Amino acid sequence: MPISTLDDIITNIAAGKFTIAMGTSVTTSTVTAATTNSGSQTLVIAPISIGSTWPTSMASYQTAPALSGDYHHLSMVYSANASTRGGGLARFYRVGTLNLAGTGNQFTHDAATFPLTRTIFGAATQPIALIPVIMLTAPTTVTAPQFQLQTSGGAAGYVNQDGTSVIGTKNFTLPVANVGSAFFLRMNDGDYACRDITQINVSVAATAGAADVYLMELLADGIAGQHVGSLYDNVVDGGLRLCRINPAAATSGTASSFLALTSFVTSGTTPSMISLAVKG
């Protein structure tokens, strides 16, 4: 039955109408820390260990296959299996790739058309805005590259949370970083999320370097304990809307995505988790 009460959630769980994501992530290496000009928050993206080659081949934590309908994320137990750190569970949708070894328009959008959409409070096909992130797939060398979310001709480079095309004016200075380092992209003052990225102008190129560009959908975050699994309860901590663990749909085509654990410190980790989401 569609859920509208706590009893409905409990009944659906008893009926086996829920999906489980569980496993252990890859052991990540130490990454390069962020600075105030590169997103101000260090980020490690840790996909499931089995099937992944971090950071170039990111397998997703598996759920029940081809979920039909919405599955609402309820709770998660997450352990860093390393020093205690902030982190969580997120789905990463790849928007495209960025070449950091050349100047000018260096972003290539994937074939899928954005924005991503979900049913929000009963309204179908609503655009969603997520958190833009890059992760290095090839390390930058010699020179710290700089870029802005705009075209080389000064036109808009991203679509913000309201659907407005924006000329990104913040200069992002990427530190010379090792592969797997991830950073939150800088948007203009007043913007807090992104529906799409359309172009990135690299004004200062590195000698080498490349990155994947993602939109991050946060499902659960908190503190991952060293010695104990931290419990994240989405009903209490998720606000008015339970996050969905099933992927959002692209406007056209299929946006590739994967579920991964995140942490917010530079040191490597081998986190593990179990997560439950009930059929809506």
Added chain:
Amino acid sequence: MAPNFASSTPTINAGLVAEAQNGALHRSFGRRGSSSTAALATCGSVSCYRMPGTVPIPSPGSGVAGFVFPTMNTWTEDPCIMLAGIEYELGSLTVSTNTFSAGSSMPTETIRGVSVQTAAAFCFAVCTVAVTATTPTLTITYTDQDGNTGNSCAPVLPTSPLIDTAFFLQPHLANGDTAMRAVTNMSISTGSAGTIRVFGLLPLTISHNTSSQMFASDMLGFFGPDYISTTSDKIAVYRVTSATASDFIGMYTGLPDPT
């Protein structure tokens, strides 16, 4: 009408009265776990192990229908996630003869006053006798969470998995399925020895442990159905996210559910 935890409005007074009259069930148990064979992306993507032996539910006193287990304290030697649940054997396969034997179906339970046909989202294929086979494909035909028959899953197992290695089946169910109500057939593509059983769990507790630390499990929290465990039930414990040998101690308190 006698108060009952399974009613839609269970009362605290009913629970206290039941406990005063019949006593809470306290049980501790330990298991020495062995190494298991690591999973692959083709068989669950998470290494699992079924702790040998199950914990039977004792016969309750008169006036008590069974026990509800709201939580469990667990300790393990090595970091892992521990899953405890009421276990049902849905079917088994003798590898040498490729012969299937039917088991039971998932039961009907009264949850918050509503009769619910349960289904096992936590469903595992367990090598209860070590298997001799080279990357075999295990095909399981089952009845899904909606009662549809004839769906199948076909995980590909690693070569000759160790005894009590468990493979998580949910990721390999048919598209759109999340659970099994029953297993109607099993077969294997190759193999000369071993026994594989499919178990379904009604989850009671899920906890994460690391070495030398005890964790009071409450992951299911207020989402967890109050299954009433009766004399014929058995509690099984699974180690997930780790193939490393690890000892386990569990302590649970069962609250009596009055008839």
